[in-house]
Amino acid sequence: MLATVGADIPLDLLNATRRFAGPLGWNVDRPTPRADAWLESKFAPWARSILEDWADGRLDELAQVIFSRSDDNSQRLYYYICELRERGALAGPEPVIFDVARLRRSSSRDHMVMQVRKLAERLDLDGSDIERGIAETNVHRSKLASAPSKVRDGRVCLLAGTAPPDRRLHHIIEAAGWIASGPTLGDIWRDPGDAVVERTGRPIEAIADQLYATQGGPRGFYDSASRIAQHAADAGSNAAILWYTEEEEALVWHLPAQRRALEQAGIPSLILTRRDWAARDGVDIEIENFLKELNG
Amino acid sequence: MTTATGQRSRKLLACTAEANAYQKAFGQQLKRRVVDDGEPFVIAQADTPHEIFHAMDIPVIANQWWSAYISAKQLSGRYFDAMVEKGYPANSCKYCSLGLACTLANDPATAPWGGLPRPTMLVARLTCDCIQHVFGQWAEALDTEFFPIEAPAWEHKDAQWFAHSRTDWEEIYGPERIALLVKEMRDLIATLEKRTGRTFDEEKFRLLMERTNEQEAYIWEAAQAIGTARPCPVSIAEQMPNVMIPQWHRGSEWAVAHARKFRDEVMDRIAAGAGASSSERIRLMWIGAGLWHDPGFYQALEESIGAVFVWSMYMPFAGPQYIRDLKGKPMEALASRICSMNEVLHLPPWMNGWMTSEAERCGIDAAVILLPPDNRLSQSGTKLTAQALEAAGVPVLMIDADMVDAKNWDHDRMVRMVADFLAERGVA
Numbered sequence: 001m002l003a004t005v006g007a008d009i010p011l012d013l014l015n016a017t018r019r020f021a022g023p024l025g026w027n028v029d030r031p032t033p034r035a036d037a038w039l040e041s042k043f044a045p046w047a048r049s050i051l052e053d054w055a056d057g058r059l060d061e062l063a064q065v066i067f068s069r070s071d072d073n074s075q076r077l078y079y080y081i082c083e084l085r086e087r088g089a090l091a092g093p094e095p096v097i098f099d100v101a102r103l104r105r106s107s108s109r110d111h112m113v114m115q116v117r118k119l120a121e122r123l124d125l126d127g128s129d130i131e132r133g134i135a136e137t138n139v140h141r142s143k144l145a146s147a148p149s150k151v152r153d154g155r156v157c158l159l160a161g162t163a164p165p166d167r168r169l170h171h172i173i174e175a176a177g178w179i180a181s182g183p184t185l186g187d188i189w190r191d192p193g194d195a196v197v198e199r200t201g202r203p204i205e206a207i208a209d210q211l212y213a214t215q216g217g218p219r220g221f222y223d224s225a226s227r228i229a230q231h232a233a234d235a236g237s238n239a240a241i242l243w244y245t246e247e248e249e250a251l252v253w254h255l256p257a258q259r260r261a262l263e264q265a266g267i268p269s270l271i272l273t274r275r276d277w278a279a280r281d282g283v284d285i286e287i288e289n290f291l292k293e294l295n296g
Numbered sequence: 297m298t299t300a301t302g303q304r305s306r307k308l309l310a311c312t313a314e315a316n317a318y319q320k321a322f323g324q325q326l327k328r329r330v331v332d333d334g335e336p337f338v339i340a341q342a343d344t345p346h347e348i349f350h351a352m353d354i355p356v357i358a359n360q361w362w363s364a365y366i367s368a369k370q371l372s373g374r375y376f377d378a379m380v381e382k383g384y385p386a387n388s389c390k391y392c393s394l395g396l397a398c399t400l401a402n403d404p405a406t407a408p409w410g411g412l413p414r415p416t417m418l419v420a421r422l423t424c425d426c427i428q429h430v431f432g433q434w435a436e437a438l439d440t441e442f443f444p445i446e447a448p449a450w451e452h453k454d455a456q457w458f459a460h461s462r463t464d465w466e467e468i469y470g471p472e473r474i475a476l477l478v479k480e481m482r483d484l485i486a487t488l489e490k491r492t493g494r495t496f497d498e499e500k501f502r503l504l505m506e507r508t509n510e511q512e513a514y515i516w517e518a519a520q521a522i523g524t525a526r527p528c529p530v531s532i533a534e535q536m537p538n539v540m541i542p543q544w545h546r547g548s549e550w551a552v553a554h555a556r557k558f559r560d561e562v563m564d565r566i567a568a569g570a571g572a573s574s575s576e577r578i579r580l581m582w583i584g585a586g587l588w589h590d591p592g593f594y595q596a597l598e599e600s601i602g603a604v605f606v607w608s609m610y611m612p613f614a615g616p617q618y619i620r621d622l623k624g625k626p627m628e629a630l631a632s633r634i635c636s637m638n639e640v641l642h643l644p645p646w647m648n649g650w651m652t653s654e655a656e657r658c659g660i661d662a663a664v665i666l667l668p669p670d671n672r673l674s675q676s677g678t679k680l681t682a683q684a685l686e687a688a689g690v691p692v693l694m695i696d697a698d699m700v701d702a703k704n705w706d707h708d709r710m711v712r713m714v715a716d717f718l719a720e721r722g723v724a
Contacts, residue, residue: 041667086455256382
């Protein structure tokens, strides 16, 4: 079986293998003594949990884990795991890295094509396998798109910034009588993205083009102010919480622009920086007070 | 508030003063060219192909040099405070953002040169997740263009890369990665030609690459001699300016001549048995960027306990990461120099492989590793490297501090910490 770490990995290819177990998970609350001995303080906590699982042998049933280059945590974790395997400190699955190029230049687009081709070869997939993977993943995409959204009455609070580990922040918002809107990290890693064009005769390029067109996450090039304003409008947000962890070092650069965009849109916001990923830092009280005040 | 406790370093070499004087004059000339005369110029990260700018005679301000310049003027705290006032968290990455902070502070009265004018473009390799945001926002603030360069994954892992990178660079750095950067550099050249009206001269570039090889060979020769000499003729406090100042001007006549002069002076001191310390007893390794706000730190224990910092990355890096057999392909050779410049210093297996080997080559007794608290890239690989060094018999002290932000830095406390560590580990 195969698993992934990070976003922007071509799920069409992984689905085509029929061996895809999904993204690796994490345990927010577990101690990670061995991982702490290897990883420095700025690594995201999910990286510690995954590395601890790896060291514990909990991932031994997997054959390979594909790491994404689109996130600095996942790419560095890949190199560390390779090194620890080399030293004999770890066993478990073979780590593989999937390179992601995002720049708006033909050289980057060509590089993406090459990387998708390389991964397909590594996974021993031929053209028909890949076309099948695209078709099956597109069906999944259609189902996601057409799933009836849970229409709920109430005021919506957008949750943005660092993607939280699970729905614990959403639950805090919901406990205050609001509807929480915003993905968890797992949602992002499982997101297959937009549909890939089928039956082009060049499925590798079709997948690469879809990935290349995606601009999100820590290494994406996009107007963060417009994007949060759009997300807020799409969700019908009445409030927003911009939440960043202590380890966050990319998305936090969007903060001043996003804060201004929300102000201009007349959406009150609560800014929470340098926070505990496990939300053990009193964030529940702060969110409750913020939303209570808005409730009037 | 920032507490400035840094101390100046003590200079033993005549060429150190010459390098510093040259850089001071260069700074004035650069200011005249870009501020007074309004010439086109580029702001670029250190790990970008400066050779292209030099070959096109386009002045370049290296972000790290500019940061060090601001930091040396004890202005970092003021500008980082300004960033917080603008709504950025206090723990945002410091090393690459000081220039942006200075621009956003928008205080010509305090800013070096009264602040930077509008550059032609900003150039950075995307080696971490924050650099594109820092440079993107800096470009926006300066109303100019940002030219990012990919930092692709590197699958060919050779822990002994340094032993044959001069000759086998295609294999070590990967043909795909080299080809990608060559295409990007061609795009960069085309964009610069369009923006500045200056042309890229292939022959001038080839000569520059050859002269850079000559320059780095002098530095590497001196680095090898320092590794075996007892006592160490020159501590890293003087290695750094004599390597890094010519490095910013690599391939120029002055840089080549200065590297030769530095090599000669090092060799003379070795021949005379002259040491950085009058009684060297402990040879130390410094792992991390230069401590620009307190260069005197490196020499603080030389006389009291004979502890000499003999190694930092800047000087020995000249051999494995700069010198390249050109093979009639100077652009590809340059790409192989640039495409992993950061990675070999911050990622396993390259970082730990090289530094463990260097510790052995230089007879290192103990190592001190800088662990900047808010910078994943600069922290990266340090724990695995520390473990590799300890396994090789080299005690390691890791200190939480930042290379440009003087906050939380206390010279006396840090010196004491090193002295205590050496005593506790039985080195002193």
